[in-house]
Amino acid sequence: MIKSLANRFRGRGLPELQPMPGADAKAVAALLTQCPAHAPTPLLECPDLAAEAGVARLSIKDERGRMGLGSFKALGAAYAIAREAAAVGGDLSRALRGRTYATASAGNHGMSVAAGARIFGAAAVVYLSEAVPEGFARRLAAKGAQVVRAGADYEASMQAALAASQANGWTLLSDSSWPGYVELPFRVMEGYRQMATEIVAGMDAVPSHVLLQAGVGGLAAAIAAELRLAWGDAPQMIVVEPEAAPALIESVRAGRVVETKGPDSAMGRLDCKTPSMLALAVLARDADLFVTISEEEAAAGAAAVAGAGLASTPSGAAGVAALLSGLEGVGPHAHVLCILSEGPEDA
Numbered sequence: 001m002i003k004s005l006a007n008r009f010r011g012r013g014l015p016e017l018q019p020m021p022g023a024d025a026k027a028v029a030a031l032l033t034q035c036p037a038h039a040p041t042p043l044l045e046c047p048d049l050a051a052e053a054g055v056a057r058l059s060i061k062d063e064r065g066r067m068g069l070g071s072f073k074a075l076g077a078a079y080a081i082a083r084e085a086a087a088v089g090g091d092l093s094r095a096l097r098g099r100t101y102a103t104a105s106a107g108n109h110g111m112s113v114a115a116g117a118r119i120f121g122a123a124a125v126v127y128l129s130e131a132v133p134e135g136f137a138r139r140l141a142a143k144g145a146q147v148v149r150a151g152a153d154y155e156a157s158m159q160a161a162l163a164a165s166q167a168n169g170w171t172l173l174s175d176s177s178w179p180g181y182v183e184l185p186f187r188v189m190e191g192y193r194q195m196a197t198e199i200v201a202g203m204d205a206v207p208s209h210v211l212l213q214a215g216v217g218g219l220a221a222a223i224a225a226e227l228r229l230a231w232g233d234a235p236q237m238i239v240v241e242p243e244a245a246p247a248l249i250e251s252v253r254a255g256r257v258v259e260t261k262g263p264d265s266a267m268g269r270l271d272c273k274t275p276s277m278l279a280l281a282v283l284a285r286d287a288d289l290f291v292t293i294s295e296e297e298a299a300a301g302a303a304a305v306a307g308a309g310l311a312s313t314p315s316g317a318a319g320v321a322a323l324l325s326g327l328e329g330v331g332p333h334a335h336v337l338c339i340l341s342e343g344p345e346d347a
Contacts (some may be wrong), residue, residue: 062306078116079191217279
């Protein structure tokens, strides 16, 4: 059953944790125009799912084909690496030769690190917890990454990646952030803003509700921030998390970054027990409501999008799952925007 928390910090943010200034979606678009694999992803109208949810209209931003990597994450780490290569200049295919990027991943972020490193001549080492499906490990290896299994959960794999980076002089490229580690995660989130600029360009009307799934929170924060710039206060921004990993909802409840506990979730890419500090700062300002969904609700959402011909995962369809599970205040006249953030695991 959906649990919700209204954001008491909406419009002003957390007193001691404010968003970093300077994110520039235009810079992202300018760099992406130089990438032959880049093309806007589809913005779909889904009347059958809208009818099932009891709303007037459902628009879905379909990120499953983003740059051939299977998820929105292609916009993040690869963009951050591309910025560093462009700063070096010269032959970009060799610009970062001798550099090694290390990260922890639940799958998709690692694919972006591996792809970006390969393009610009760097190496990539990706730490996966034992909970990450072997299919992701095979896909990462196919992109040229060294894959290391470490720990039972994402947090343990992150600590392993951090320790290895410090010991070996590697560049840690995380999609999360914490005190003293913000620059590269900020660029990762900046890359995600491309989704929002494409949404604004493709919509013929401002939706009444935007549902954004969250793990550490980078996707949700980037899209919420850019849509607020374009649309102001008009849409209600709703952040969706697993019950097993309520990192953002509990941090907003506490008014600070908190580490949460819980069992493993089938929403693997959202199963993050501690939020990104940068993402929390943005969402405390820009989100209206935080909700959690159960494993059963997530599975039903994934089945529903598959039935509509949009095969995904419980993580990728979490926003749709929350909508189908019933959200107070989202009624028959609502126009809802959701993000289908990844393709199926066996794609």
